[in-house]
Amino acid sequence: MSKSLRRKTTALLAAIFLSAALWLLLPGGVGSAHSSLMDAAPAPDGRLAVAPSAIVLQFNERLEDKGFAIQVYDREGLPVAKREAAMDADRRSMRLPLPPLSDGSYTVAYRLLSADGHPVRASYVFTVGQTTEPIRGYVSASRLHEEHVLGDNIPYWVVRGLYFAGLLAAAGWVGLRVYAAAVAERIGRRYGLTRQLLIGFHLLALLLLAWQDYGKLSIGFDDSERLDLLFGTSIGLSYVIAIPVAAAGFWLTGRRRAADGLWIMLLFGAKGLNGHAMGYAAPSLTYALDMLHLVAACLWAGVLLAFAVAGPRRLTDGEGADAARLSHTAFVAIVILAVSGLATAALYTNGFDRLLDSQWGRLMLAKTGAVVLIVVAGAFVRRSLRSGKLRRGSAWLIFDGGLFAAVIGITAVFTYLNPLAATGPLFWHEKVDGAHIAAIITPNKAGTTNQFLVAIGGLKQVSSTGNKEASAEGDDGPRKVTLRLQPIDRPEIAPIDVPLAKVPTEGGPGSLYDYNYATEGSYLALPGKWRLEVRVQDKKLNEIVTVTSFYSDNETER
Template sequence: MSEPLRWRPPRLVVILAIISAIWLVLPSGIGSAHSSLTDAAPAPDSRLEAAPSAIVLQFNERLENKGFAIQVYDRKGQPVTGDEAALDPDRRAMRLLLPSLSDGSYTVAYHLLSADGHPVRASYVFTVGRTTEANTEYVSASRLHDEHELGKNVPYWIARGLYYVGLLVATGWVGLRAYAPGISDLNRRRYDTFRMLLVGYHLLALLVLAWQDYGKLRVGFDSSERLDLLFGTSIGLSYAIAIPVALLGFWLTGRWRIVDAGWILLVFAAKGFNGHAVGYAAAQLTYILDVLHLTAASLWTGALLGFAIVGVKRLTESDGSDAALLSRAAFIAIAILAVSGLVTAALYTDGFDRLLDSQWGRLMLVKTGAVVLVIMTGACIRRSLRSGKLRRGSTWLLIDGSLFFVIVGITAVFTYLNPLAATGPVFWHEKVEGVHLAAIITPNKAGVSNQFHVSIGGWKSASGKTAAKASAQENEAPRKVTLRLQSINQPEIPPIDVPLAIMQTDGNKLSLYDYNYEAEGNYLSLPGKWKLEVRVQDEKLDEIVTDTTFYSKNEAE
């Protein structure tokens, strides 16, 4: 009997796994977290002639109606008002009215919960008075950069991955009896044993993830607020339903098929409150798509478990209808999975606009590639099944199972990221050859006057062999600092050099940066994608050069 093709498909899986791993760890210059700040008034690190009457912060996703706050502190660390912030009716902006402010530097600190329950905390500085020395701390840049850096959340990604595995294997195995009772009855004792084990694993993984999410939620809130956060937010509602339902799975499932189906829908209904679906503008539509997507994934998982646990030989006995049923169910599930995923992605990214400019979009493409391979593998499984060559240890079944774990791993990460590329104020930090470079563009709107800031840290204390570091030992300031902008959408337009001037700051010894530069003007003349390049030159004309990309939006957006 001829063997199915063995080597080429595994190579495809290895290649896919490598690409997935690379994309998981590569930083996305325009990636963002949940409910990203898209506009702020006054803008971060801006210098105003007159004091503002209010702080207004706008975000790209709906916010929870609990757990949000804005505080404004003066230079002495004292709050300037005891009033509380309020949400706009669309829950995409929050504002805090201010009393009359004197000239000086002020720190805006805010925290919120995305509509999917994930916490966001950040702060920034603005200055009132053109002659006031700026208090440039780049708190926003460092906080936003560190909090959502993928490499620093590996334990959390693992917990999410184990949870998704538990969610799908438990519902997939229970669902097997709902649509294919003959398969579960082939060995009822084995079916019940695995049902208890998988339901238990799902409950344990759910509790671990809930504890980690609660740890994120409770930061910054006193004990009196935590109970309200648990039962008054989407993520709290999700866990309030999911945990009891998961626990009841030990007793409710495995008795009546209609109850099994109802239990699965309850599990997915609870999960739908914990994700981007409830943060989107058309929340009802994306919520339904999310539940449909999970159902299809569960159906596919159940088919995989059927072949792995029940066994190909047992399924193909007599007329082979059981194996054919599983194969057909898996094919339908993957088709629904692909369609629902693409529709959801199109909604989240406004028709795939700027898909490649966010970590979410890049991972989405890898997941799509994995689903394509699943479809190809499924076709080979069905062909082997019809020819009677499919075995328990078949290469095609192993590939299908491997792709399942690849897809679940990607899902664990990208469902926690924001589907939209950030278009708000630019906060960028990078360490190059031991030197910290930071740049801020605010408010980052095309066609209006923007403020540009570049800061350099570690220049005085650096030591090493490069010319830049050698001159740093002599406490010499950089000879020249250049901020260059290049329109990517209009490459025929020559690069624009922003004329930077040294910035007088308060000389905070705790600051990460030794030298600060600023400029103001209408240098972002067009909306769209831009390349930002920073060059730092020492006295020997050696340069440190680094760059990133960002989007500038129209003033009306």
């Protein structure tokens, strides 16, 4: 094998390895969509001595002022509220006034659209009257804002990846005529054909993504409300603008450079209406950063495509100024990408607070690592370019393209996830050795009384013949169930054992959980990060352990 071929093979394998390594971050993880429920009054699974006067739901991001609703149902399934829910001026909370309620269990059902385009539909249960037997709703912060198991949503991530790739490729290629017209003229007919193909690819991916998103958004809405979704929400306007603009690219682009630039900015302007930028407290700031980030990504994509389609040799004919200019443009684009991306991430995460505690944050770090490698690859590309040894199949060009694909893959997923670590009511579920264990803490507020519930299901022993026997614990359930809390921020404080008592299994997914153990008290005395450990011991002294971490904030931090 020649030295050149070895270099190309090594770079290609490195790019494939990096892409695979980054993709392995996705399956199995849980990422929450927006907006996240930060506080609910009454709390999910809460027990109240006095009936509440209203339902108040608070979220971590701005909400759309269209398509939201709250309803409360009694134990017979009849609605109890006669008025409609209203949204507060900050667009982060919803309120539904309630008439006087008698003792009993009530179900709260709500729906909303976060300002970044994500639909939320959820429900939970609360109980009025201390003597009323509660109904366990098995609710959680994650479930209340549409829990996403990333490995189960791969088809959707693929569609989003195709959309981002098509958007940047089409805009980047059209953009060549704006800042490097000589390159487009040198390629000639090949430039025009590639432009049409990339615009068509982008339009097809956009339509596919719009169809999937609209299917999610329109569930539960009648025809008149669907018009509000299209013309009265950020995500609706995004598609209303983006689709005709993308289609107009076939005729609008390739004629005048000003029209090319306008087409690109209209596409990016529409994209900015559908994403995290619109959910931030100051959307004009994050929207501007999003536009800057997209423009930089467009420049990088255009340079990569120029080297791939035209080839370095054609770009370096004559004085070679085109290739040098494109290389410099790509370097500037990467710098802008890094700066704008970090600035935006700092805003979304309150100064990178709890960055590693969310799937979004971990993917953000993976993307940052890929950008570092891109800078390294770019340095070698520029060195090869100066020495006149850069070719279309250059190992470093292949590596750079592989990194671009990896970044697109990460972007497709983490732009749909919540940048903030989940707070509010906690639900932790894990399947261990065939058993389902869930731990619920609600309302999960430090310094106040919380309800604690551990639910257990599937504790069956498998006999030597392969048949499931009766519960190894008998009818009385496990021998011992322990819930232990440890304040991670205060290691000098010993773990706190939360005393649990067996309670009847009422409602919820009875086929999943067989036993409930609950208590209430002020065991979360301090705000901050906590370690939760559940130990389940059966009659044969076999022990199952599950561990997770979570945040408990006090009232002033919410």
